[in-house]
Structures are given as C-alpha cells and as structure tokens.
Amino acid sequence: MVCNIHLMIACMGIAATQAFGQVPAKAVCEVVQDGGFETGRPNATWQEVTTGLAVINIDSLHARTGSWLAVFGGQLFQLLEQSLEQPVLIPPGRAELSYCLRIPESSTDELDHLAVRLDDVVLAEYTTADQPVFAQYVRVVHNLSDWTDGMTHLLRFESSVTGTPVTTFLSR
Numbered sequence: 001m002v003c004n005i006h007l008m009i010a011c012m013g014i015a016a017t018q019a020f021g022q023v024p025a026k027a028v029c030e031v032v033q034d035g036g037f038e039t040g041r042p043n044a045t046w047q048e049v050t051t052g053l054a055v056i057n058i059d060s061l062h063a064r065t066g067s068w069l070a071v072f073g074g075q076l077f078q079l080l081e082q083s084l085e086q087p088v089l090i091p092p093g094r095a096e097l098s099y100c101l102r103i104p105e106s107s108t109d110e111l112d113h114l115a116v117r118l119d120d121v122v123l124a125e126y127t128t129a130d131q132p133v134f135a136q137y138v139r140v141v142h143n144l145s146d147w148t149d150g151m152t153h154l155l156r157f158e159s160s161v162t163g164t165p166v167t168t169f170l171s172r
Helices: 013-020
Strands: 006-011 028-031 047-050 056-058 068-073 078-090 093-104 114-116 120-126 136-145 153-160 168-171
Touching: 068 078, 068 114, 093 114, 093 120, 120 136, 153 168
Parallel strands: none
Antiparallel strands: 006 028, 006 093, 047 078, 056 068, 068 168, 078 153, 093 136, 093 168, 114 120, 114 153
C-alpha cells in the first residue's frame, strides 16, 4: 500500500492542459507537491507551523514508505499545536484526496485531535477514540468532487495535543 498524501484528479479539458502542461484528456494528475515529505525540512511546498516539535521528520522506522513523515503530537506535558498546509490547484474532473494515518499511541484526553481540512471544510477529524482503528497505517480516501472548479484551495492538516500522556498521529 502506497501511502503518501495524494490528491488525484481525473484531469480533463483545457484547465488540465493549462495547469499541467500537455496533459492528455482523462489523464490522472497529482496536485499535492511532495506528498511523501521526501524533500525533508525545511520544505518548500508544505508550510509548517508548530508550538514545539517539528511536524516533518525523518524516521524510516515509523514512516510507512521512504524516510520522512508528518508527526503530529508526541510531546509530553504541554500543549502542542501543529499544522501543515499547502495550496493545491484542483482542475475540473473527479478528485480524491488520500493519505495513510496511524495513531500508535494516545492519551486519555479526548480533546487531542488531528483535523484534515480543505479550505474551511473539515474533511475528517481524528481523536484518541480512533486509536484502535488506526493502530497500524490505514489508507483514508475523501471524495473532493465539490472542489473541482479549477481554483486553488488550501489543504491543511492541523492538530492540538495536550501531551499528558502523549498522543501521536503519523501521516504518510
């Protein structure tokens, strides 16, 4: 299972040709840049904001594939707020966002969460209650057909973790 962050578009027509060069009609286009975080840190395509630990980390032991991954949480005894975001141009066509998520450890604090947003819409929110389902990497897919308007949208992963005890969300 390949589990980078992907926003795959079934590209069609003029908008796809303009956005991606000479893309044939009905081709599949990847619009997320560096979805596997393999360019490391600092990262030119992902804007990272954190009140503590870095989000993009090298850790081939915990990465689903490759050497880099996004780690949300994992800091003890203090509030940790983190986000990763990048603008993505979504041309007309069928669109799906996919990523792999793992929650290897979680606190008893139900306020710990990871949210996935496109613009101001929450596509998914994960809490400590989801840990049993995501004890190992699970591929998650969201239909983004409502955003296939040829416009740029903001893809954002954001978390807030209290750190007592630790909660960690891994994304790849």
